[in-house]
Amino acid sequence: xxxxxxxxxxxxxxxxxxxxxxxxQTLNHNVMYxxxxxxxxxxxxxxxxxxxxxxxxADTPDNFQSRRPNTSFCFLDIRSPGLGxxxxxxxxxxxxxxxxxxxxxxxxxxxxxx
Amino acid sequence: xxxxxxxxxxLSMQEGKNYTIYCNYSTTSDRLYWYRQDPGKSLESLFVLLxxxxxxxxxRLMASLDTKARLSTLHITAAVHxxxxxxxxxxxxxxxNYQLIWGAGTKLIIKP
Numbered sequence: 001x002x003x004x005x006x007x008x009x010x011x012x013x014x015x016x017x018x019x020x021x022x023x024x025q026t027l028n029h030n031v032m033y034x035x036x037x038x039x040x041x042x043x044x045x046x047x048x049x050x051x052x053x054x055x056x057x058a059d060t061p062d063n064f065q066s067r068r069p070n071t072s073f074c075f076l077d078i079r080s081p082g083l084g085x086x087x088x089x090x091x092x093x094x095x096x097x098x099x100x101x102x103x104x105x106x107x108x109x110x111x112x113x114x
Numbered sequence: 115x116x117x118x119x120x121x122x123x124x125l126s127m128q129e130g131k132n133y134t135i136y137c138n139y140s141t142t143s144d145r146l147y148w149y150r151q152d153p154g155k156s157l158e159s160l161f162v163l164l165x166x167x168x169x170x171x172x173x174r175l176m177a178s179l180d181t182k183a184r185l186s187t188l189h190i191t192a193a194v195h196x197x198x199x200x201x202x203x204x205x206x207x208x209x210x211n212y213q214l215i216w217g218a219g220t221k222l223i224i225k226p
Contacts, residue, residue: 031212042202042216043157050212090156094212100145100162101212108156 003027004106006091012112013081021076021109023091032074033103034066035090043090049074050096078111086113116141118205120217128225130192135220137186137203146179146186147214149202157202161188193224 004025013019023032031050035043047056049068063085065077078085088110092103118139127133137146148160161170163179163186170177174197176189186203200221204214 040200040219040221042218045213048212088156092157096212100147100164101206101214102147102159102162103157103214104159105157110154 004091004093004104006089006106006109008109009107010110010112012114013078014114015083016080019078019081019111021078021089021091021111023074023076023106024072025091025093025104025106026072027093027095027104028071029093029095029104030071031094031096032068033092033094034064034074034076035092036085037088037090037108046076081111081113083113086111116207116215118203118215118217120201120203120220122220123218124221124223126223126225127193129194132192133190135188135190135201135222137188137217139184139186139203139205139215139217141184141205141207141215143205143208144179144181145206147204148177148186148188149204151200151202151219153199160201190222195224195226198222198224 007022033048034046037043046060063079068074088108090108091106094101094103120137146163149157150160151157161177166181168179174191179186200219202219203217207213
């Protein structure tokens with residue numbers, strides 16, 4: 001089945017220790033998104049890629065970086081995690097070829113910062 | 115400011131009852147999306163509404179869209195415990211942009 005996969009599902013890191021979250025997709029979608037979601041809140045868009053074109057949200061901290069080496073993979077790097085970065089990180093994809101911008105989500109990575 | 119407002123934000127109801135969640139938005143989008151999220155899980159697409167007057171139904175859930183009023187509703191009929199979740203609505207930021215603007219979510223608890 002075509003899907004969006006995130007690894008790891010749970011990640012524990014220490015304060016200030018860099019961490020990388022990964023996302024892969026078999027949907028062959030051009031657009032990939034990274035969201036941060038804290039408890040009981042709506043998902044907050046950090047950035048998205050249209051193919052290799054990177055689009056950063058204005059309020060995304062510099063501490064968050066992303067890489068998309070090819071269509072299938074996208075990475076979220078948190079350079080120096082703080083306690084406030086503990087959250088669920090969701091990867092999603094969509095296809096601009098369709099009339100709709102429905103987004104397909106991966107299972108998420110739950111990040112804990114100690 | 116582009117906004118999507120859901121109400122209520124929290125709803126506790128008994129099994130067997132009917133209720134409606136409302137989603138108002140300020141963009142000119144004619145496409146609206148409903149997602150479901152179970153506790154600790156990711157988001158699952160429920161409905162995609164593509165035009166004014168669109169209505170979609172899946173089981174006990176029915177969603178509709180009125181683009182003139184910039185309003186979508188998610189109606190729950192004869193609620194069952196399994197429908198307990200947080201429901202989000204979202205709209206396109208604009209036609210040429212691949213971003214969604216999200217509502218705050220409605221946390222629905224259905225008591226047996």
